[in-house]
Amino acid sequence: MLPYTQQTIDTWQKYYESLTESYLFPNEFVVRTFLAHYPNLDMPHAYQGAKVCDVGCGDGRNLVLLHKLGLELFATELNERICEITKAKLADHAEHILADIRPGLNWQLPYDDNMFDYLLSWNSIYYMSGAEGDFRQHVQEHARILKPGGYLVCSVPAPSCFSLEGADELGNDLIRLRTEAKWSMLAGTIFRRFRDFDDIENTFGAEFTDFRRCRIQDDCYGLPLEYFVFVCRRKHDNRRLCGAGLDNEDL
Ligand SMILES: C[S@@+](CC[C@H](N)C(=O)[O-])C[C@H]1O[C@@H](n2cnc3c(N)ncnc32)[C@H](O)[C@@H]1O
Numbered sequence: 001m002l003p004y005t006q007q008t009i010d011t012w013q014k015y016y017e018s019l020t021e022s023y024l025f026p027n028e029f030v031v032r033t034f035l036a037h038y039p040n041l042d043m044p045h046a047y048q049g050a051k052v053c054d055v056g057c058g059d060g061r062n063l064v065l066l067h068k069l070g071l072e073l074f075a076t077e078l079n080e081r082i083c084e085i086t087k088a089k090l091a092d093h094a095e096h097i098l099a100d101i102r103p104g105l106n107w108q109l110p111y112d113d114n115m116f117d118y119l120l121s122w123n124s125i126y127y128m129s130g131a132e133g134d135f136r137q138h139v140q141e142h143a144r145i146l147k148p149g150g151y152l153v154c155s156v157p158a159p160s161c162f163s164l165e166g167a168d169e170l171g172n173d174l175i176r177l178r179t180e181a182k183w184s185m186l187a188g189t190i191f192r193r194f195r196d197f198d199d200i201e202n203t204f205g206a207e208f209t210d211f212r213r214c215r216i217q218d219d220c221y222g223l224p225l226e227y228f229v230f231v232c233r234r235k236h237d238n239r240r241l242c243g244a245g246l247d248n249e250d251l
Pocket of ligand 1: 008012027055056057058059060061062077078104105106107121122123124127128129
């Protein structure tokens, strides 16, 4: 394990160990995406018995919703200790929720190929392994564990989000955070940043298609909470064609 990644893991472990109270309310836009109907969203809401993986699930707040919807729950967090904390919180929940939560990183997810109908990556896919990290590996790894045609529901910060304020550009679309605001624990963390939805579609388009867009622009008592949310589907035969030596331009 590279020292930078170990430091990230230690930071988040300390954070989750410090959360003595966790209310486990799902994010409003996860609720909207999975439950509601909108003009540009056609993700089927047939969840009973389908498999979902919540990558970087944190304290499990979104898993509570996914459980209510009848999905079979799988998830990842950074190490065994965080996975155990989250599993215990879910087991203590009034609904005694069971989830298979395994240690995993954005570029190395602990599940088989083609396993999931839905993937949720809510503010986690852009955490890098360091300044040399290759975000394409994150895209490929998330696609690998989704079934062809399966849905990725994803949120990433927009450029004006508080967490990116004053960040240093490292080149290759990577930034190092300087945030002094709410999450000062993230200072020094390296993110893949996205300029706009076209950037997102170009980056994820190697493996995903059928993008649906949603923008969160929220002035939360002076804290700008700004995110790009998108839903897309894993391409059907991209992997096989790439294996045959074809580029995306050939598709
Ligand atoms: C902002 S929190 C979001 C947590 C959760 N998805 C939610 O919505 O509450 C970011 C999460 O990403 C996880 N994370 C950080 N670096 C990661 C990496 N390299 N690979 C996978 N997950 C990572 C952290 O442990 C943390 O739980």
